[in-house]
Every structure is written in structure tokens, then in C-alpha cells.
Amino acid sequence: MDFHPLNILYYNMFGIYFKDMECEKEKFVKFVKQNYHTFSSLPGSQHIASKSSQLNLLEVLHVFKPNIVLDWGSGIGTLIQLYCHVNARLIVAVEKNEWCRSQFISNIKTTHNVILKEELPSNFNFDFVVIDDEISLKSILSLISQESFPKVIFVEGWRNRTVAKLSFIILVHGLSANFTRGRSRSQEFELAEKEKSGAHFVLLKENSVDSLISWLKRCSKTHEFREFRNFLMQNLGLFRLLRLLNFNARSRRALRLKPKIRVQYWRRED
Numbered sequence: 481m482d483f484h485p486l487n488i489l490y491y492n493m494f495g496i497y498f499k500d501m502e503c504e505k506e507k508f509v510k511f512v513k514q515n516y517h518t519f520s521s522l523p524g525s526q527h528i529a530s531k532s533s534q535l536n537l538l539e540v541l542h543v544f545k546p547n548i549v550l551d552w553g554s555g556i557g558t559l560i561q562l563y564c565h566v567n568a569r570l571i572v573a574v575e576k577n578e579w580c581r582s583q584f585i586s587n588i589k590t591t592h593n594v595i596l597k598e599e600l601p602s603n604f605n606f607d608f609v610v611i612d613d614e615i616s617l618k619s620i621l622s623l624i625s626q627e628s629f630p631k632v633i634f635v636e637g638w639r640n641r642t643v644a645k646l647s648f649i650i651l652v653h654g655l656s657a658n659f660t661r662g663r664s665r666s667q668e669f670e671l672a673e674k675e676k677s678g679a680h681f682v683l684l685k686e687n688s689v690d691s692l693i694s695w696l697k698r699c700s701k702t703h704e705f706r707e708f709r710n711f712l713m714q715n716l717g718l719f720r721l722l723r724l725l726n727f728n729a730r731s732r733r734a735l736r737l738k739p740k741i742r743v744q745y746w747r748r749e750d
């Protein structure tokens with residue numbers, strides 16, 4: 481299945497998957513089940529990407545067919561087979577944890593196009609970026625300011641703060657981006673509960689007015705204001721101060737909604 485640039489444009493405009501994807505879905509679900517099964521039985525598998533996230537990522541990978549992928553926070557290497565599934569030419573995995581790196585090396589057998597690093601290398605132009613670990617503002621900035629910026633940035637798990645940071649930096653850099661929160665694929669995997677399912681940005685170069693409009697369209701979905709407020713509160717000690725003053729929203733709501741309980745005493749009349 482190959483996607484024409486017009487399909488990518490269509491995807492950018494409407495943010496939906498094509499009918500062709502439906503035909504491939506069964507194969508994708510089977511592949512993800514197998515990959516999840518393999519990695520969940522390996523040592524250190526507590527934090528691997530959920531099945532829903534993997535399926536969402538695989539679908540996006542199939543739309544964009546990237547050449548050079550950055551896997552930030554590779555852990556034990558769960559997502560590498562997904563990039564191989566779309567024949568990525570080069571996969572750069574970054575993992576800061578030494579033990580995870582050793583597990584990665586023993587888990588990933590096909591290493592001819594996979595490079596494992598401890599820190600973000602500066603000499604690549606990634607066209608697809610997957611973030612599954614804490615990432616500094618400096619690293620985000622260096623990714624966005626590459627010679628040609630990445631087409632897609634996929635953020636695994638919840639990572640609301642990373643999403644908010646990314647969205648704002650995209651605006652500051654004068655880029656536009658469509659933001660999609662992945663849905664839990666509980667149905668496909670016959671799960672009783674919803675799973676973490678990732679989110680992704682599709683980046684475009686447009687003029688600054690479009691960049692601003694695209695930010696306005698996505699900023700409620702990315703919860704940027706809430707994250708910014710939380711950041712300020714945690715970092716400036718405002719949170720504790722407001723709690724002391726009983727001014728935070730939860731306390732106010734609690735005060736307002738608190739039912740008035742009247743305690744009555746009856747005297748037993750003998």
C-alpha cells in the first residue's frame with residue numbers, strides 16, 4: 481500500500497484515515513498483538529507502549545512512510561519492529577538508561593539500519609519522531625529547527641506536558657500542525673478497559689497567520705493553558721501558596737458543593 485502526496489494532503493486537511501487503511505487493519509492488529517506479546521515477556525517490560533498506542537503509531541507510519549525515524553526513549557526496543565514494518569531506511573534510537581540499552585541490544589537482532597545512542601545526535605534530519613520519555617526544551621528545539629523539520633511527531637502515552645511544550649514551540653517556530661489524540665483501540669484487542677493511546681502532530685510550513693490559526697484550533701485539545709498553569713504553580717511555589725489560602729479550584733468547588741449537614745440530637749424520652 482503506497483500513499484500518494486495528495487493522500488497526505490487529504491489526511492492533513494481532514495485528519496482521518498483512508499478506506500485502504502481499513503483493509504490493512506486486520507494485518508496491523510495481528511502484527512501489534514505479536515509484537516506486544518514478544519516484548520511483554522522480556523525483562524524490563526513494565527513500561528512498554530500499549531497495544532492501542534502501537535496500533536495508532538503503525539497506522540500513522542503507514543500513511544507517512546518515513547525514511548529516518550527518531551525513537552526517543554527506546555526502552556527495551558518495543559517500537560523498532562514497527563519502523564521496520566514500513567521499511568524505514570534508518571532508525572535512530574535514543575535511550576539514556578544504561579540497563580535498557582543493554583536489553584535493547586540483546587532484543588533487537590536486525591541492527592543494520594538501527595543506531596542506538598545515549599543522547600540526541602545532531603547530524604540527522606529526522607522526518608518522523610516518536611517521543612516516549614521525558615524530553616528537554618533544548619532537545620525539542622533542536623528537533624524542530626532541523627534543516628527540514630519532521631513531518632510527524634508522535635507522543636506516546638499521556639505526556640500532556642510534552643504535548644503542550646511541543647505545540648507551543650511549533651507556533652513559535654512559525655509552523656502549522658494538526659493535532660490528533662489517538663483513541664483507545666480496546667475493541668480491536670478485546671480489552672475491557674481503555675488504554676493509553678498516544679497523540680501526534682502533523683507539521684506543515686505555512687505563513688505565520690496560518691500557524692497562529694492552527695495553534696488556536698489545537699490549543700484546547702492539547703490543554704496548553706492548563707499545563708502552563710500547573711507548571712507555574714509547581715515551579716514558583718504558587719501551588720502551595722494557593723492551597724494554603726484555600727484558593728485552588730478544587731477547594732473552592734468543594735466549599736461550594738459541600739452539603740449542609742445539620743446534626744440533630746434527639747433526647748430519648750423515657
Ligand SMILES: C[S@@+](CC[C@H](N)C(=O)[O-])C[C@H]1O[C@@H](n2cnc3c(N)ncnc32)[C@H](O)[C@@H]1O
Nearest residue numbers: 524527528529553554555556557558577612613
Ligand atoms: C515509557 S518508557 C519507554 C518505553 C519504550 N518506548 C518501549 O515501548 O519499550 C520511558 C523510559 O523509561 C525508562 N525505562 C523503561 N523501562 C525501564 C526499566 N525496566 N528499568 C529502568 N528504566 C526503564 C527508559 O529510560 C525509557 O526511555
